[in-house]
Amino acid sequence: MSTPSSSNVSAPQQQQQPQQQHLEQFRLNPEEELRVEASTPVTLTLLDGGTAEIFGTELAVGRAYSFSHQNLAVFSWHGCTIEVRGDPVHVYKASDTPMPTYANIHFALETMREQAESSGSLGPRLVICGPVDSGKSSLSSILLGYATKRGRRPLFVDLDIGQGTISCPGVLAASVVDQPADVEDGLRVSAPLAYYFGHVSPTENPRRFRGLVEKLVAGIEARMAHDPVVRCSGLICNTMGWVDDLGYELLVHTCKSLQATSVVVIDHDRLYTDLDRHLNGPLAADPPPQPASAPSPVALIKVPKSGGVVSRPTAFRRSARFSRIRTYFHGPRDTYSPARGNLKFDEIRLFRIWGGKEAPRSALPLGAAPTFDTTRLLEVGPGPDCLNSLVAVVYARSEEDLPTANVAGFLHIVQVDLTTKTLAYLSPMAGPLPSKFLIMGSLKWIEQ
Ligand SMILES: Nc1ncnc2c1ncn2[C@@H]1O[C@H](COP(=O)(O)OP(=O)(O)OP(=O)(O)O)[C@@H](O)[C@H]1O
Ligand SMILES: [Mg+2]
Known part of the structure; x- marks a missing residue:
């Protein structure tokens, strides 16, 4: 296939010129990140003599990674230089990041995995929750990436039916992850357990949502029973950003069904306190049976939101959902x-x-339950x-x-x-x- 600059010799002179692309280098000190918001194609290259990662996946030196319509952070533990080619909407360095906190969560999970390994019991079961656009999916990716780098094979459980990272939107799914996400193409999974909810909001049918979570958990238990590496690697569950009313009830149901050993709450004090009361405190009327090795009670971990997380308007979410469906049918680079x-x-x-x-119970005669x-x-x-x-x-x-x-x-x-x-x-x-x-x-x- 010919390149645009060589395909049409009769084009006017100015169209033959390759488009001038903005080129800039950024030097990152240890534990700094470069935040990039791209609405047009942008290429990032890690230059020689440093290390860097994007949401838990290391970059190869000298390789040009391309992004478009994406927000991301290139983080460096030891310092590096990044070359940016293109015209991002925003590109800036930040030294105040929650990455050390996120790394500590990873180390705590590793300790639990080692304990599970030596005792033959179940590994950690972490649920990540927080309001919309708080960085839940990014943290899931970081923790999965770090776990796989240590040779672990955790189960990733995705209950965000609005996006559907593992399969398609409208799906509750779980899959073993054995390698970090591809920097450009995202998570690579095979043979996921997937149940079709069919809608992008649980309000459409909360009973079915709960039922499918329970079914998914049964599949997860079976998977763990047959695979000792998966069993001690544990699971990481990404949730949707609805944390009030029914959204909150479903979160509690999820934590209990999954028998969460740890729950990360990003940037929401009330959610943290309420979950603690419902999972550990006086409101935990029906405390979950804890796996043999898991320390009871459920460990609640409050973490800050990264200053880099970008809020996405509804229209952006909708188009991200459609591009997820497109990826399902055409592959991540439109190659199929x-x-x-x-x-x-x-x-x-x-x-x-x-x-x-469901009909509200208040609309029914006293003592009657919805029959449909x-x-x-x-x-x-x-x-x-x-x-x-x-x-x-x-x-x-x-x-x-x-x-x-x-x-x-x-x-x-x-x-x-x-x-x-x-x-x-x-x-x-x-x-x-x-x-x-x-x-x-x-x-x-x-x-x-
Ligand atoms: N440190 C960062 N720098 C730049 N962009 C970031 C950073 N962290 C996250 N983002 C971007 O911010 C957006 C929101 O982050 P993310 O998807 O992790 O949030 P979320 O809580 O999962 O959102 P949702 O509620 O929609 O599921 C994403 O586009 C993500 O790539
Ligand atoms: Mg998300």
Whole structure:
């Protein structure tokens, strides 16, 4: 493929000139970071004679890393020089970072892993929580990166259904992580345990959310039972940023279900105090059974938010969600073409995840409980409303398996033909589907 500067000899002179790119070098002292907010392509290179990392993954010397529409920090424990090429919205050095605190959390987890190793018991189970845009995902990545550098294979549990780092948005998932995230492409996982919630907010169906967390935990326990390295490496759970009302209730439920041994609270004093009361104090009416080796009570750790964390408006989140779906189908650098396939309506069974809210108990007669089971899936024939939907193909042998069936993969429905009774779909994998059971939620995507 020709480069833009050589492709068109008849172009006016000024178009043949390579675009002038801003080039600047930044010297970082030990424990300083370079914060970069990029909305256009920016290239970062670690120059000779130093070390640096981005969210827990070390940079190779001399390699140019490219980013766009991303905010990040290049942190150096020992000092280095970074070359920045391009026009970031902001680029600046900072010496006040929470990285030493984050490293201490890593060392504490390592101590717990060593104890688990020598006693054959369970490793640490850390839940990271905090309000929206507090740095939860960045801290998850840092701790996973540091753990894998020590040869650990922790489970990463991602309950942030708004973004869906492991699989797709709308999914609760867990996967063993055995290498740091790729600096440009993000986390690399294989064979995740994934359950399709089908919506990007738990308000759509809190009972199903809780049910899927419990199902995920059962899968995690099974995984740990069969793999001693994973068992003592423990787990790191990333949560969503809703920490009030129902969001808070779900956090407590998550910590209890996962039998958290430690909970990190980023930048939220009330959340810290409330969680302590609900997990350890007088409100822990139903304290979780602690794993044999885990020190009881749950260790609550309060950490500051990094001054570098960037608040992202709703529109940015929405577009980040769509780019996550795009990555699922096209790969992180848009290098794959998804396979196109067709399905006759009678070859599949399509179910819709109930998205209605539960009736408030106050609206019911005294003592009555809501009777409509919001965890239920309703069979719907394929129809025009499937168009553009993100549909999960799930491993299920019968309808009874469906509510908690593991996701095999996703299809993007791109055409619905009512005359021929056929659906056209895109899938990251060619070939026959592993199951005829499909689940549809409220997530839609139009490729641009
Ligand atoms: N030290 C830093 N310097 C520059 N950017 C940062 C830094 N830490 C985090 N960021 C960026 O700030 C944004 C928010 O961080 P992050 O995604 O970790 O927060 P979060 O709490 O997980 O957000 P959400 O509530 O949406 O899940 C991200 O774009 C991230 O890359
Ligand atoms: Mg996050």
